[in-house]
Amino acid sequence: MSAVTELFIRDLRLAVRVGGGALMGVVFFLVLVALIPFAIGPDLALLARIGPAILWLGALLATLLGFDRLLTADHEDGSLDLILMARMPVEIAIMVKALAHWLTTGLPLVVVAPLLGILLNLEPQATGAVALTLLAGTPALTFIGTIGAALTVALRRGGLLLAILVLPLNIPVLIFGVAASNAALVGPMPFGTPLTILCALSLMSAVIGPFAAALALRQGLD
Amino acid sequence: MNLIEWANPSRFLALSARVLAWLIPATLLVFAAAGVQAYLAPDDYQQGATVKIMFIHVPAAWLGIFAWVLMSAAALGTLVWRHPLADVAAKAAAPIGAAFTLMCLLTGSLWGRPMWGTYWVWDARLTSVLVLFLMYLGVIALWQTIEDPTRAARIAAVFTLVGAINIPIIKFSVDWWNTLHQSASVLRLDGSTIHVSIRVPLLAMIAAFTLLFLTLQIAAMRNEILRRRLRTMLMLQADAASGP
Numbered sequence: 321m322s323a324v325t326e327l328f329i330r331d332l333r334l335a336v337r338v339g340g341g342a343l344m345g346v347v348f349f350l351v352l353v354a355l356i357p358f359a360i361g362p363d364l365a366l367l368a369r370i371g372p373a374i375l376w377l378g379a380l381l382a383t384l385l386g387f388d389r390l391l392t393a394d395h396e397d398g399s400l401d402l403i404l405m406a407r408m409p410v411e412i413a414i415m416v417k418a419l420a421h422w423l424t425t426g427l428p429l430v431v432v433a434p435l436l437g438i439l440l441n442l443e444p445q446a447t448g449a450v451a452l453t454l455l456a457g458t459p460a461l462t463f464i465g466t467i468g469a470a471l472t473v474a475l476r477r478g479g480l481l482l483a484i485l486v487l488p489l490n491i492p493v494l495i496f497g498v499a500a501s502n503a504a505l506v507g508p509m510p511f512g513t514p515l516t517i518l519c520a521l522s523l524m525s526a527v528i529g530p531f532a533a534a535l536a537l538r539q540g541l542d
Numbered sequence: 543m544n545l546i547e548w549a550n551p552s553r554f555l556a557l558s559a560r561v562l563a564w565l566i567p568a569t570l571l572v573f574a575a576a577g578v579q580a581y582l583a584p585d586d587y588q589q590g591a592t593v594k595i596m597f598i599h600v601p602a603a604w605l606g607i608f609a610w611v612l613m614s615a616a617a618l619g620t621l622v623w624r625h626p627l628a629d630v631a632a633k634a635a636a637p638i639g640a641a642f643t644l645m646c647l648l649t650g651s652l653w654g655r656p657m658w659g660t661y662w663v664w665d666a667r668l669t670s671v672l673v674l675f676l677m678y679l680g681v682i683a684l685w686q687t688i689e690d691p692t693r694a695a696r697i698a699a700v701f702t703l704v705g706a707i708n709i710p711i712i713k714f715s716v717d718w719w720n721t722l723h724q725s726a727s728v729l730r731l732d733g734s735t736i737h738v739s740i741r742v743p744l745l746a747m748i749a750a751f752t753l754l755f756l757t758l759q760i761a762a763m764r765n766e767i768l769r770r771r772l773r774t775m776l777m778l779q780a781d782a783a784s785g786p
Contacts (some may be wrong), residue, residue, distance in 0.1 A: 416676070465702060471697050481687055484680045485701060488673045488708075532704050539621065539696035 323408050324416055331420035335389070342424040345382040345431050348460060352378045353436045364441040371440035372450045372501030376494055378436075379429045379454055382482050386425040386467045390417060391537070395473050404541065410534040418466045418530065426458035431509045449504030449511065456515055457497040458521040463529030464489050470533035493521055549626045551767045558760050566762070569753040574577060576746035594739075595653040597744060599753035602646040602747025606674065609711055609755070613681070617699035627763070629695030633685055633704065634762035638755060640678035647671060658722060666710045666715035667723035677705045681710045691770060 325418040356374050357367060367374075391414075394400040403413050423500075433454050436445035468486035472478030500514035547552050559749035576597075613635050619628030650668070651661045662668065682696050688694035716725040737742065 410638055467700075474693075475687060478687070481680075481683055484676070484683055488676045488680070489704065491669075491673060528704075532700060536697060536700040537620070539700060540693055 323406065324412060325402070327408070327413060328416045328420050331417050332424060335420065335424035336364075336441040341532055342386075343428060344447060345386045345425045346428045348385055349378045349382040349429055349432060350436065352381065356440075360371065362480045368441040368443070368446075371437060371442040372505070373448065374440060374451075375433050375436060375450050375454070376438075376457075376497045376501070379426075379458060380435070380461060380487075380490060380494060382429055383426060383458065383465060384486065386421070387465050387482055387486075388479060390421050391473045391528050391533075392465065392471045392475075392478070395541075400541075402474070410537060412468060412532045414470070414533045414537070415526065415530040418526075418533075419465055421466075422459050422462040426462050427455075430454045430458060434439045446501070446505050450501045453497045453500040453515060453518060454498075457493050460518070461490055462491045463522070463525035464493070466529045467536065470536035471540070473537065493518065496521065546625075551627065551630075551771075554627055555764060555767060558764055561679060562757065562760055562764075565753065568755050572746070574753050576743065576750040579743040579746050579748050583620065584739050586740070590741055591656060592653060592656055593740070597739075597747045599646060599649040599653060600744060601748045602642045602649060602746060603671070605755050606639055606643030606646050606671070608713060608752075609635045609642065610674065610702070610706065610709055611690040611701045612759075613639065614709075619694050620695050620699040621703075627767075629691070629699070630763050630766045631759070632695065632698060633691075633761055634766050636682050636685065636698075638762065640675065640682065642755070643675045643678060643749075646745065647666075647675060663722050665722045666719040667712065670712045670715050671680040674708055674712060681705070691773075700772065701702055 353374060360366065391400060394403065404410055406413070430451055433451045434447045437450060442450065465482070465486050467489070468482040471485060472482045475481065496514045496518045498516060499509070500511060503509045503514055504511040548557065559744050580594060580597040583594065583597075585591050613632045616632035616635070617629045619625040621634065647668075654663070681701055684698045684701060685694050688697060716723055
């Protein structure tokens, strides 16, 4: 098996083990969505109107919370140094790790989103649309967050700083994600336009994220 | 005079002291001249005297953006050329740029209340400038959190370059989207659209504010160099005290 595959499977295995924290993002998503009606009242019509936005914000915050196991955990036990010293290009290593991170953190959020849509009184069509936009957009959230994770890798309490750095960069993804969801609900814009832009953002961040993160790691760790 | 001559910190301190000696009086003079021109400028036919907020709002906006461009150039200097004073320049520029961006947001908000009827609106220009302000706060937080100045410089440089994508978004936001904020009227391909009686005082105020920015920037760079020297001396002293 090639080194890339090995690294990928290693990350997947670590994520699902005890202490891996893969499904904690899902639980946080659930808690957040359960919290919102306490804050804004149980008015079902209102919840249905802002449902896509709540799901998107919940996915964004749940993704943010999972980032310390992407790079900081490896830095703390020394395996990040081994990965950086290997023959595999650092950019590829980070892309592979981020992909494994998305499969274990972002994809569960997409799977759970339809169930949470029921809590928010979303119609099936709206729920399907939101889940599709989350599927297209959560890779962008993961890859952009990788930049923040690399910038704050050596900080012990860098969690909040990571959020401050990454949230402004995630704003376009949020805008287009909610725009796509609302386009499916009320129109008149066709659903495909913002969805395509969301896919473009994910693809672009899949390249820019690992490159910027590799630059940050190289500069910040010697 | 090439950039590498400025790389020696002691040489920079000496040179900058001489530059500041004439730069500070020049700034005050240009401010006086520009202020008089702004005071004597005619009222707008629609907005009345409130148009004069523009004489503070536009220079502050320009300098908030310019500071991030300066930080990006300094970031390149740190990452590509390892210029010794590039990170000093970047660290000095961040709070100054943040202050000018905040001033732009506040004066714009005060101007918007009588003009548009609202203190704030979430259109493209205002939102992207607010995002710029948040990124300034983020980079200042980065500088404060990482202890070693050299490492902090490189991490902040990477983040500055990533955040530079916001600058063209701010500049072209009024053209790309339908915004409440008015579109470009000073720097346009087919010539400016402001009347000369207001355009000249505006350019004078922009010049005055730019000189102010340069003065503050050079003074802040001097402070940062001295601060690092102090830190090194404290570390050496602690090292000697705990030695054999």
